[in-house]
Amino acid sequence: MRHIQDKWALKAQKEGYRTRAVYKLQQILETRNFATQKIHSVFDIGAAPGGWSHYLKLKFPNLEIFAIDILPIEKIEGIHFFQEDVRNIEKIKEIALKIGTFDLVISDLAPNITGIRDVDEENIYELNLITLQAAVKLLKRNNYSKFIIKTFQNSNLKKLRHDVSLCFRNIATHKPAASKSNSGEIYLSGEDLI
Numbered sequence: 001m002r003h004i005q006d007k008w009a010l011k012a013q014k015e016g017y018r019t020r021a022v023y024k025l026q027q028i029l030e031t032r033n034f035a036t037q038k039i040h041s042v043f044d045i046g047a048a049p050g051g052w053s054h055y056l057k058l059k060f061p062n063l064e065i066f067a068i069d070i071l072p073i074e075k076i077e078g079i080h081f082f083q084e085d086v087r088n089i090e091k092i093k094e095i096a097l098k099i100g101t102f103d104l105v106i107s108d109l110a111p112n113i114t115g116i117r118d119v120d121e122e123n124i125y126e127l128n129l130i131t132l133q134a135a136v137k138l139l140k141r142n143n144y145s146k147f148i149i150k151t152f153q154n155s156n157l158k159k160l161r162h163d164v165s166l167c168f169r170n171i172a173t174h175k176p177a178a179s180k181s182n183s184g185e186i187y188l189s190g191e192d193l194i
């Protein structure tokens, strides 16, 4: 069967990015007007195959970038990558040493889908909460701290938005143009760690 690439995938190929997902991040960063000049360090959760980290490193070569995923990524010069489950993030010594030092935590994490709706919804909610808790620990406690997390439009979305609002101010919901309209994925962002 012929694979039909959409315009974002073609654009990514042409511009030398690893994934079409980079445009979702780009669009959220632009919408939020997150002042990149004030962002010196980023933690990328659910980073494989490395599209977001690679994009950020190309755009902002001086950024310090840490990344984690259960899957491996092809090496990106200057990125500190850990192949590990986010559930174990604090057990990684190099990461534990960086607690409270990041300006931006981004998560595009998406677990494998079982097809059983209740199981999938609980699974993503659990991982979203673990990611949120990790972000709260990893970020600097100041009003430049930013957080972006992918989740899904399901029965837990309201609950998650509330959980995020207990940790950050100025919460927003995003469905970037580069996110497929038939996908339930949606992003939440917040700033100014409470």
Ligand SMILES: C[S@@+](CC[C@H](N)C(=O)[O-])C[C@H]1O[C@@H](n2cnc3c(N)ncnc32)[C@H](O)[C@@H]1O
Residues within 6 Å of the ligand: 018, 019, 021, 022, 045, 046, 047, 048, 049, 050, 051, 052, 053, 068, 069, 070, 071, 084, 085, 086, 087, 108, 109, 110, 111, 112, 127
């Ligand atoms: C949509 S992909 C991320 C794409 C990435 N932003 C990019 O641009 O290349 C979602 C990632 O979440 C990862 N993931 C799922 N469950 C995870 C977990 N428990 N811990 C860490 N990563 C996980 C998957 O392995 C997958 O690579």
